[in-house]
Amino acid sequence: MAEQSEDNEKSEDPTQKRLDEALQRGDVAKSQEVSTWFVLAGGTLMLMVFSGSMGTGLKSTFTGLIANAHQIPTDGASLVRLSSRIGVEVLAAVAIPVLLVALFAVGGNVIQHRLVWSAESLKPKFSKISPVSGLKRLFSKVALVNFAKGIAKIALLGTVMAMLLWPERDRLDTLVTLDVAAILPFVSVFALKMLGFVVVIMAFIAAADFFFQYRQWFEKQKMSLQEIKEEFKQTDGDPMVKARIRRIREGRMRKRMMAAVPEASVVIMNPTHYAVALKYDRGDNAPVCVAKGLDAIALKIREVAEAHNVPVVENPPLARALHASVEIDQEIPADHYRAVAEVIGYVMRLRRGLGH
Incomplete structure (x- = not known):
């Protein structure tokens, strides 16, 4: 009975076959914080590089629109053409930065795992709508970790914002008296500075969350000795699986001997x-x-x-x-x-x- 209990205990690292099957099902280790960090870092980088050109393009479009507002025809066909023209010019101004941010978002997923094409997550499951399952997820270890992570992010980011704003408190009071053209350079520099600090902090949070998510996923993939034996039978005596089973048996025998x-x-x-x-x-x-x-x-x-x-x-x-x-x-x-x-x-x- 004791040997049977050991065989059914999920204490062994998953085989490559088990990991490949999990990937095919779309069951992969993924941290949303990593994806968020890539989008945030990409957006910050795009603002630093393209804010000037985007601002110039949008300024040209809307300056001409406002300056000639009294000359714009108001009939339906003219408004449609005007809307189309404005849309094209705005799109031309922001297209490259938006495209690059989208590539960063894809990179945030690709860096965590290979691309997966699976419809498994789209299949209806009763557990997704079950109140009991929902309560279990609500009070699970993962939910508690996510809650603690959210509190930590708010606390860290709030602290950083306060540290950045406090030295500028006197200048902030005088901004309301300045012209918009004089305010924009300060706002631009300060916003990029703030985003830079946020990106650095989020990098640490994303790294910690990825290792936590990977460990949770890896523990979920662990196998019992009986499952490894069954897999060995299915693979028709795969030498690697056979050697793995032999090492596990030898390791357990040594533990029993030493005990x-x-x-x-x-x-x-x-x-x-x-x-x-x-x-x-x-x-x-x-x-x-x-x-x-x-x-x-x-x-x-x-x-x-x-x-x-x-x-x-x-x-x-x-x-x-x-x-x-x-x-x-x-x-x-x-x-x-x-x-x-x-x-x-x-x-x-x-x-x-x-x-x-």
């Missing part, structure tokens, strides 16, 4: 290449091997044994023989009874002598 070492009666070593941990209780037919290993694993077994005051006996011939002839959770072969009995007898005498 059993503190309960061992003795560890027999050679002295660094082989280690076999044996457990013997009165009434047992024979000692049972609870852990064994070579080289680094042997040293780890010794380290755990010494940390838990389990006796370590160096007997190279016996350590090599036991390592070759006994498996984990098996009794030692009868051929080694006498040699192991001498070791366990020595350990017991040693413990009695130490008063244990």
Whole structure:
């Protein structure tokens, strides 16, 4: 039962096949903050580069319109032509900046994941309209994080605005007395300065949010050992999947071994290449091997044994023989009874002598 529970626990990193399937479904790690930052940064950059040309173009259009307003025909056909002309001129003035900002918006998505064409998100799902599911989403961990993130953004941006406005408080009072032409340069410089600070702060928020969203998505993609086994069957013995399963099994076996070492009666070593941990209780037919290993694993077994005051006996011939002839959770072969009995007898005498 314990082994079955471990097999069904989603504790293993997803395979490449699982990640590819998630991408095909449109299930990808995505941070809205990253997309927002790209649009904000792109818009700020466009204002810095194209504000002069956009202003000149729009100024020319509307100056002529206002100066000649009394000469503009007011019949329907003339107004339609005028509207079309104004629309074309405005579009010509802002087309390049708007197009570049749109490219920034696309870049904010592409940089997070490959382009995905999937209709999965368009399929109707009952969970999207279920009140119970809605309440769960409302009070979920993600919702709480988004709420905290919103509060943090408001606090940070509000602080920055206050820090920028406070030194200019005296100048702001005098702006109302100035001509519009004199106000515009100050407003333009101050707005770009403010946007620059906002872009820097949002960069940190976007980076933190992306790592959080990616971690949430990656945890959701994790697989159980049973799912990996099923995938292995479907892929007809894919060597990579097979090696992955073998590594997982070996890792779990090592963990169980190390957990059993503190309960061992003795560890027999050679002295660094082989280690076999044996457990013997009165009434047992024979000692049972609870852990064994070579080289680094042997040293780890010794380290755990010494940390838990389990006796370590160096007997190279016996350590090599036991390592070759006994498996984990098996009794030692009868051929080694006498040699192991001498070791366990020595350990017991040693413990009695130490008063244990």
